[in-house]
Structure formats: structure tokens, C-alpha cells
Amino acid sequence: MTALLGxxxxxxxxxxxxxxxxxxRLAAAMAGVAFANILVLVQLGIMGSLNNSILISYGLLxxxxxxxxxxxxxxxxxxxxxxQRMFQALGVPGVQSAMPFYVATADWERADGTSTAFVTxxxxxxxxxxxxxxLAPFAPRLRLxxxxxxxxxxxxxxxxxxxxxxxxxxLRFEVRGVTLSAxxxxxxxxxxxxxxxxxxxxxxxxxxxxxxxxxxxxxxxxKIAPDADPGVVLAxxxxxxxxxxxxxxxxxxxxxxxxxxxxxxxxxGLIFGFGVVIGVLVGxxxxxxxxxxxxxxxxxxxxxxxAMGYGQSMFLGIVLEQAVILxxxxxVPGIAVxxxxxxxxxxxxxxxVELTFATTAAVFVGTIIACLVSGAIATRRLAAADxxxxx
Amino acid sequence: xxxxxxxxxxxxxxxxxxxxxxxxxxxxxxGEARKQALFDVDLTVRPGSLTVLMGPSGSGKTTxxxxxxxxxxxxxxxxxxxxxxxxxxxxxxxxxxxRRLGFIFQAHNLHGSLTAxxxxxxxxxxxxxxxxxxxxxAAAHILGALGLGDRLDYLPGNLSGGQKQRxxxxxxxxxxxxxVFADEPTAALDKESGMTVVRMLKELGxxxxxxxxxxxxxxxxxxxxxxxxxxxxxxxVKDTAP
Numbered sequence: 171m172t173a174l175l176g177x178x179x180x181x182x183x184x185x186x187x188x189x190x191x192x193x194x195r196l197a198a199a200m201a202g203v204a205f206a207n208i209l210v211l212v213q214l215g216i217m218g219s220l221n222n223s224i225l226i227s228y229g230l231l232x233x234x235x236x237x238x239x240x241x242x243x244x245x246x247x248x249x250x251x252x253x254q255r256m257f258q259a260l261g262v263p264g265v266q267s268a269m270p271f272y273v274a275t276a277d278w279e280r281a282d283g284t285s286t287a288f289v290t291x292x293x294x295x296x297x298x299x300x301x302x303x304x305l306a307p308f309a310p311r312l313r314l315x316x317x318x319x320x321x322x323x324x325x326x327x328x329x330x331x332x333x334x335x336x337x338x339x340x341l342r343f344e345v346r347g348v349t350l351s352a353x354x355x356x357x358x359x360x361x362x363x364x365x366x367x368x369x370x371x372x373x374x375x376x377x378x379x380x381x382x383x384x385x386x387x388x389x390x391x392x393k394i395a396p397d398a399d400p401g402v403v404l405a406x407x408x409x410x411x412x413x414x415x416x417x418x419x420x421x422x423x424x425x426x427x428x429x430x431x432x433x434x435x436x437x438x439g440l441i442f443g444f445g446v447v448i449g450v451l452v453g454x455x456x457x458x459x460x461x462x463x464x465x466x467x468x469x470x471x472x473x474x475x476x477a478m479g480y481g482q483s484m485f486l487g488i489v490l491e492q493a494v495i496l497x498x499x500x501x502v503p504g505i506a507v508x509x510x511x512x513x514x515x516x517x518x519x520x521x522x523v524e525l526t527f528a529t530t531a532a533v534f535v536g537t538i539i540a541c542l543v544s545g546a547i548a549t550r551r552l553a554a555a556d557x558x559x560x561x
Numbered sequence: 562x563x564x565x566x567x568x569x570x571x572x573x574x575x576x577x578x579x580x581x582x583x584x585x586x587x588x589x590x591x592g593e594a595r596k597q598a599l600f601d602v603d604l605t606v607r608p609g610s611l612t613v614l615m616g617p618s619g620s621g622k623t624t625x626x627x628x629x630x631x632x633x634x635x636x637x638x639x640x641x642x643x644x645x646x647x648x649x650x651x652x653x654x655x656x657x658x659x660r661r662l663g664f665i666f667q668a669h670n671l672h673g674s675l676t677a678x679x680x681x682x683x684x685x686x687x688x689x690x691x692x693x694x695x696x697x698x699a700a701a702h703i704l705g706a707l708g709l710g711d712r713l714d715y716l717p718g719n720l721s722g723g724q725k726q727r728x729x730x731x732x733x734x735x736x737x738x739x740x741v742f743a744d745e746p747t748a749a750l751d752k753e754s755g756m757t758v759v760r761m762l763k764e765l766g767x768x769x770x771x772x773x774x775x776x777x778x779x780x781x782x783x784x785x786x787x788x789x790x791x792x793x794x795x796x797x798v799k800d801t802a803p
Contacts, residue, residue, distance in 0.1 A: 176693070181686050182679055184672070191674035191716075474670040477632055478732075479660030479687045481653075558632045560666050561623045561744045 175491075181484075185491035188464060196499075199460040203500020203537065204507065206453025211508035211533055213445035215515065215523045220439065221429050222522040223361025228425040230291065230302050230358060230367060231271070233391035235404055236424045240415045242389065243431040246273055246289060246363050250386035251416060259390065262406050264398030269297045270387030272375045275364050276345045284326045288345070288368035289361075292375025300391055305356055305369065312371040318350045323359040324366020325520040348378050360520040362438060391421070450540055457496055457544035461489055465551040470560070477557035485552045493545030497538045504537075505530060577644045579740055579772035580606040580629050585638035587624055587795075598624050599795045602638070608739075609770040611763055611785065613777055616792035622776045623744060625792070629774065630662055630742045631655040643739055660687050663738035665746040669729040671717040677704060677728045678713040684732040703731045707757065722749045730758050734765065741765075743775040747782065759785055 175183035189196045227245055237255060242248025256268045272292030279285040293300060298309030308319045317340070322332040332355040335341055340351035350370070358367045376384055394403045400420065408418045419427065433439035465472070472485055509525050516523045587599040599621050606612055614622040627633040628640055628647070635648040645658055663684075671680050681700035682693075701713055707727040717725050726749040733741060741762060747755035759782050765771035775782070783789060784803060791799035 182675065182682060184675065187674040187679070468672075470668075470670055471672040474664075474666070474672075475683065477630070477659060477664045478684060479656055479658075479662070481656045558627045560664075560668075560670060561627055561632075 179487070179491060181487075183491065185488040186495055188468060188488075189492055189495060192464075195460060195464065196496075199457065199496045200500045200503065202456030202460065203453060203496055203541070204502075204504035206449050206456065206540075207501055207504025207533060207537060208508050208511065209449030209452060210446050210536070211504070211525070211529070212511055212515070213442045213449060214529055214533070215508070215512050215525065216521070217433060217439065217442040217446075218526070218529065219516075219521040219523040220362055220432060220442070222524065223359070223363075224429050224432060225425060226358050226522065227289065227361060227363070227367070228421070228428070230305060230369075231391065231421070232300055232302055232306075233269075233421045234394045234400060235392040235407060236419055236421050237390040237392065237407070237411065238388075238417045238419070238424070240417055242417065243435075244363070244428050245389070246275065248388075250383075250388055251390050253385045253387060253390075255411070255414075255416065256387075256390045258410060259392055259407060262403065262410055264394050264403035264406065266393045266395040266398075267297070268390055268392045269294050269300045270372070270384075271300075271389045271391050272372055272379075272382065273388045274375075274379050274382065276368070276378055278343055278345050280343075286324050286326045286366060287364040288320065288324065288366055289364035290368045290370055290375065290378065292370055292372045295371045299393070301369070308354060308356070308369060311353055312369065312374070314351075314353075316348060316350050316374055316377065317353045317370070318374065319354045319356060319369040320352045321358045321360075321366035321368065322355040323357050323520060325360045326365060346378050348374075350374070350378075359522050361522075362432070365520070450536070453537070454540050454544045457493065457541050458547050460496070461492055461545055461548035462551050464492065465489060465548055466554075469551075469555045472552060472555040473557045473560055476555055477560060482552070485555070486549050489545045489549045489552070490542060493541040493548075494538060497541035501534055501537050505533075577608075578605045578641070579608040579610075579643060580604065580774070581639070581641040582625070582629065583639045583641075585625070585628065585635070585640060587621075587628065587633075587636055597795065599628075602795075602797055604790065604797065606772060606774065607787075608772050609766040610787040611759075611766055611773040611775065612788045612790060613775050613783060613786040614790050614792060615776075615778065615783075616798075620792040621795040622792050624795075626742050626744060626774060626776060629740075630664065631658050660736070661739045663733035663736065663741040665730055665733045665741065665743035667745045667748060669717070669722075669725040669749070671725055671728055671732075673717050676714045676716055677709060677720065677724075677731075680717070680728055681731045681735050684735040688736060699735060700731070703735045704728065706761070707731050708754070723751055723754055726750055727754060727758070730761075734761065737769060738771060740772045740774065743773065743777075745777055745779075746775065747777065747779050752781070755779065756781065 172183055175186050237251055239249035239251055253270055256270055259265055259268050274290055275287050276290045277285050277287050295309045295312045298306040301309055322329045335352055335354050340353045342349055342351050360366050376382060394400055404420055411418050512523045512525050582602055582604040585599055585602040588595050588597050590596050616622050628635055629642060631647060640647040642658060678700045681704060682696050685696045704713055709724060709727055712720060712724060746758060762773045763785060789801050790797055
């Protein structure tokens with residue numbers, strides 16, 4: 171290791187030798203870096219799961235353009251859109267079809283006190299093409315009154331009981347006083363808006379939520395003709411609804427804006443973003459403490475090296491060498507523990523937490539940068555090494 | 562051994578005094594507390610000689626040593642080291658001059674995380690770090706000459722006081738310095754190793770023209786010195802050749 175580092179740096183790896191000479195300090199520094207890494211990674215993991223869960227909700231649907239109320243920042247929030255807007259939209263050239271989309275959350279409360287909050291999508295069973303290709307075959311089967319397709323990855327659910335569902339062997343359960351028959355299941359998973367998803371027909375939706383009017387869907391989904399230019403159709407729709415207080419966006423943009431809103435404007439997103447900042451600061455402070463103590467402990471040695479004719483750049487090199495080594499050594503246990511925590515978090519909450527390569531790489535680069543910043547601050551102590559004091 | 566890179570533009574060491582001090586004054590402290598430590602010191606040192614600085618503590622010998630060794634900024638007067646004026650020299654130049662010097666301190670000041678051999682190699686790497694194998698060999702050679710051939714890979718914490726001091730001597734001499742500054746180098750050494758060190762310095766003076774400036778009270782060394790300069794209260798009061 172010493173020889174390898176020596177070849178890499180082009181001199182004796184003094185920083186490394188100093189670090190391994192005081193093992194306690196090395197262990198403390200590694201633990202500090204690892205701790206900061208875990209803080210940051212867990213916050214990022216939860217934030218990533220927030221983003222993932224939003225993508226999953228949009229991924230259940232399949233549309234080109236979405237018309238929503240101005241204050242509908244997410245799929246489930248905001249005012250309704252008058253159904254007549256759909257007929258206006260259908261008059262715009264290039265619009266092939268449209269579907270009113272209803273969404274609300276329904277709790278399935280069980281006798282044992284547990285409950286599952288289903289984000290319930292009310293769709294037109296004749297328009298299965300508005301569902302993700304994997305879900306589209308369910309649409310015709312939803313025509314049967316009070317039938318539903320449920321999310322087997324939903325929280326507090328026994329997934330194994332849902333796997334054997336069939337038209338002849340449905341699972342009956344009661345939601346808001348309506349007895350539904352789960353005729354099949356799909357895999358989506360819970361998010362921050364609910365514990366899981368449930369698909370029903372628009373008719374069934376209104377039986378579950380009798381206070382909702384069929385004339386006021388939450389969003390209007392639109393598909394454009396295959397030969398139409400999406401940009402042109404979008405612009406035409408936007409012009410059509412200009413001044414009506416409606417948002418007309420491509421479906422992909424709506425998903426991105428939803429993510430942006432939830433991660434940067436909602437308290438949840440802000441809290442986790444703040445957690446990341448705190449993690450970085452904690453890491454910088456710990457590494458700074460360790461490095462500056464190490465510099466202070468070696469002032470006499472550094473002063474000797476100064477007397478021998480070593481320049482400032484060598485001392486900066488030693489401290490930065492230590493910073494990078496601490497970053498790398500701390501990152502390894504940090505990422506390992508974080509991976510375990512991700513697994514536990516995913517199992518406990520059902521949230522789609524995932525340790526991606528991009529996150530890992532970004533956190534590694536960030537760790538090295540943060541360590542270098544700490545090292546750069548710690549080098550200020552080097553000025554105290556005065557060779558004239560040695561005699 | 563790796564010789565230090567010498568600037569070809571410089572005159573050969575033998576043509577000019579190794580050190581020439583003229584009208585050197587030095588003060589410590591600021592304002593009211595400002596106190597003069599050196600008064601008009603003049604001293605010219607021949608290359609290859611061994612000069613001993615003597616005097617009671619506080620007489621200014623260490624101050625003279627640090628000024629000549631580029632470790633302190635010259636305030637007033639002239640210090641010429643190997644033909645370079647140190648008064649007003651830039652820090653970057655002082656760093657370069659220091660690479661041609663060897664320092665042996667009263668405390669060994671070894672780096673506790675480096676082995677004996679690695680500590681000595683630090684004296685070579687200041688001149689560049691190519692050819693590590695040669696540097697390892699050179700370090701082993703000089704440690705062997707100082708009787709530490711079987712302690713090459715020991716950390717200073719596992720060496721006795723005398724052994725540590727000999728490693729420090731090896732580190733100062735391995736780079737083949739033009740001038741060696743030593744402050745009580747034999748204080749931590751037994752009689753025999755002390756004499757080994759001094760004889761080594763004398764030998765380097767004869768063979769390579771290495772100049773030695775030494776602060777010491779050790780009578781055994783005085784006999785080997787080419788010149789003895791005595792200081793009192795910041796002035797040179799006696800200058801003799803034994």
C-alpha cells in the first residue's frame with residue numbers, strides 16, 4: 171500500500187503513514203466520513219424514492235397530453251376540470267381521443283386495525299389504451315360493477331393472498347361502505363401519497379366517492395393522432411384553453427413538474443434536501459477536526475521538513491493526500507451500511523428506495539470534494555510550523 | 562549518493578567564503594518589548610572548515626545559526642550564504658538555499674510515522690524523488706556508517722535516544738549538504754557516537770568541502786574544531802584557532 175501510494179504521489183506517502191500510525195484517529199475519521207455518507211445517502215434514498223414513486227404513479231397511465239387545473243401540482247391535488255373541456259379539446263385538430271381521469275384516495279380498513287390507503291384511479295373501461303401496456307388488459311374486466319384491480323405491493327397487504335386472484339375467486343373487501351371485488355393485481359408499490367394503487371372503472375369510482383361529480387374529473391388525458399406533430403397539437407390546445415385557468419402540458423412534462431414541485435417546494439422534499447446539506451456539513455467538520463488536529467500534532471516534523479528545504483506545496487500535498495485517503499476509506503463502510511439501511515427502509519416502508527450507480531458515484535465524488543474542502547481549511551494551520559523554533 | 566543539484570551559474574564553493582556575515586544586527590519583539598539580540602556581528606567562514614560557536618545561553622549563538630541557515634529573516638546587515646545575499650531574499654529562494662544545508666537539532670525531530678530509513682530518505686527527496694531504489698540504498702549506506710545498519714526499518718519510537726539522534730545526523734548528511742548547522746548535536750549521544758559524528762563531519766569537510774557551524778559546549782569537540790568563536794550578549798568576543 172505504502173509503495174503503491176509512493177509511486178502514485180511520487181514521494182514517500184507521509185500523509186498515509188501518519189494516518190496508519192495513529193489507528194484510533196484513523197478509525198475515528200473513517201467513522202466520521204462513513205457517518206456523513208450514511209446521512210447523505212439515506213436522505214438521498216428517501217428523496218429518490220419520492221421521485222421514483224411519482225414516476226411510478228404516472229407510469230401506470232399512458233397519455234400524450236394532460237389538462238389539469240392551475241393548482242393541480244400533483245396527480246392527486248388541486249381542483250377538478252370541467253368535463254366539457256374534454257369536448258372542446260376533441261375539437262382541436264390532431265387530438266385523437268380523450269379520457270376523463272378521476273383519482274382519489276380510499277382507505278381499506280380491516281378488522282385487525284390495519285388499513286391500506288389506495289390511490290384509486292377511475293378510468294373508462296373502454297379506453298384501456300390510456301393505461302400502461304401491462305395494465306391495459308384489465309380495463310375491459312373493470313366493466314363489471316364494483317370490481318377492482320389492486321396493487322399487490324401496497325403497504326400492509328399480504329401480497330401472497332393477492333397473487334391467486336381470479337375472476338372466479340375474487341377477494342372481497344369493503345372501502346367507504348362499498349364492497350369491492352379484487353379480480354386481479356399488479357405491482358406498483360406505495361409512495362408518499364398513499365400506500366398503493368387501485369384501478370376501478372369510472373362508474374365504480376363514483377360509487378366509492380358519491381360526492382364526486384362525473385362532470386368534474388381531476389384531469390383530462392389526451393392522445394394525439396399518430397401523424398400529428400405533438401408540439402403543434404400541444405400549442406393548439408394551450409391556445410384553446412388560454413385564459414381558462416387550466417394547465418395544458420405534455421404528460422412527460424407533467425410528471426417532471428410534479429417531481430420538481432414535490433422535491434423542491436413541498437416540506438417533505440425540503441426536509442430531505444436539508445438533511446443532505448447537514449450530512450455534508452457534518453462530514454466536513456469531522457474531517458476538518460481530524461486533519462487539523464493531525465497537522466497540529468506534526469508541526470515540529472513539518473517545521474523540520476521546512477528547514478530541510480521542503481516548500482509549502484509538499485505540506486499542502488500531505489494534508490490533501492490525507493483528505494482523499496480518508497474520503498475513500500470512509501466511503502467504503504459508508505456505502506455498505508447505507509445499502510443495508512436502504513434494504514431495511516424498502517422492506518419497512520414499501521417505498522421504492524434504490525441505491526443507484528449514479529447516486530453512489532455522485533456521493534463518492536461529493537465525499538472526495540468535501541474532504542478536500544476540509545483539508546484545504548486545515549492547511550491554514552500549517553503556517554504555524556516555523557523552523558526557527560526548532561533550535 | 563545523490564548530489565544536490567547545483568546551479569551552474571553559481572561560482573564553485575571553494576572560490577567564495579561559505580558564509581560571510583557583516584554588520585549583522587537582530588531584534589526580537591515589537592514596540593516597547595523590542596530587544597536587540599545581535600550587535601554588529603562580523604564573521605567569515607572558510608569552506609570545508611568546522612567552526613564552533615560558544616557562549617552562555619542567551620548570547621545569540623542560536624540566533625546567528627538560524628539567520629545563516631535561512632530559517633529567520635535577516636533584518637539588518639548582510640548574511641551571504643554560498644555567495645547568496647540572504648537579506649531581502651525571496652522566500653522561494655530561501656527554500657532553494659535550504660536544500661543545500663543540513664540541520665542537526667538538539668532534539669532529533671524525527672518523523673514518528675516514518676522508519677529510520679524513510680526519515681533519512683526525506684533528506685534526499687527534497688532534491689527530487691526519482692530513482693527511489695538508489696535513495697533507499699543511499700539511506701541504508703549512511704545509516705550503516707553510523708552503526709544503524711540493523712535498525713533501518715525501525716520507527717523512531719522503537720529506537721533509543723542516541724540512535725534517534727544518529728538517524729537525524731544521517732538525514733542531515735545524506736543529501737551531501739554544502740553547509741551543516743548543528744546545535745548541540747552530541748548532547749544526546751554517548752562519547753563514542755558523538756566522536757563518530759564529529760569525525761564524519763571533519764571527513765566530509767576534507768573530502769567534499771562541507772562546512773560545519775556547530776553550537777556546542779562539548780570539550781572533546783573543541784579539540785577537533787578549526788576555529789572557535791565565542792559570543793557574549795550578542796557580540797563576538799573571542800575568535801581563536803586551537
